[in-house]
Amino acid sequence: MNHPAHRPQRILLKLSGEALLGGGTCGIDPDTLARVAEDVAGCAAEGLQVALVLGGGNIFRGSGLAERGMDRTTGDHMGMLATVMNALAMQDALERLGTPARVLSALRIDRVCEPFDRRRAIEHLLARRVVIFAAGTGNPFFTTDSAAALRAVEIGADLMVKATMVDGIYSADPKTNPDAQFYRRISYDRAIDERLGVMDMTAVILCRDNDVPLRVMNIFEAGALRRVAAGEDVGSLVEPGTEI
Helix, strand or coil: CCCCCCCCCEEEEEECHHHHCCCCCCCCCHHHHHHHHHHHHHHHHCCCEEEEEECCCCCCCHHHHHHCCCCHHHHHHHHHHHHHHHHHHHHHHHHHCCCCEEEEECCCCCCCCEECCHHHHHHHHHCCCEEEEECCCCCCCCCHHHHHHHHHHHHCCCEEEEEECCCCEECCCCCCCCCCCEECEEEHHHHHHCCCCCCCHHHHHHHHHCCCCEEEEECCCCCHHHHHHCCCCCCEEEECCCCC
């Protein structure tokens, strides 16, 4: 059955740091950054209020060093700083396109970006500025998925978008299992029960308990984000009480 999609007014887009790699192994690929920024700018130009959370895995991952003895809290703080670097790069790319953007960091770095404040973030969104949340939650032991879910709830987003490198949610990895089932729509409870790896469990439960729908889509599919902004049924949708 084909379900009509809801045209969102305010979204939070979660993008992994690895998505900015392009064909590289570390850092930020300028062409990939520019293409993602163009998609975001296009959505903003059409009146959508857009907030972003970017991971930092393209620059630094604390887990590897933690396994070699580094203090986990230190590693996580280093990872938070990597997300700030990605956020600043995205802000610059958006502003070069003429789209106003602001970085709000959970760690205070006042010389380069604003400290996170929920009311200030909403003011920016209402003023048609793209808001980029950086430094996760500001606390160790929480992923950027959890930070994205938290910020989506805090700003009252009517949709959270998890941008991935596949076109939605499958019962198994479609790259290794050609028989994997594609889920167009699924409930949060089923996603949790089947451990589908949509996001980390803390993020999934936070979205479920606060009735924030989650759309999982391929960020590299041309025009996909603009179609989401227009209310089209792109990728997979996870909602409380919704099944396939």
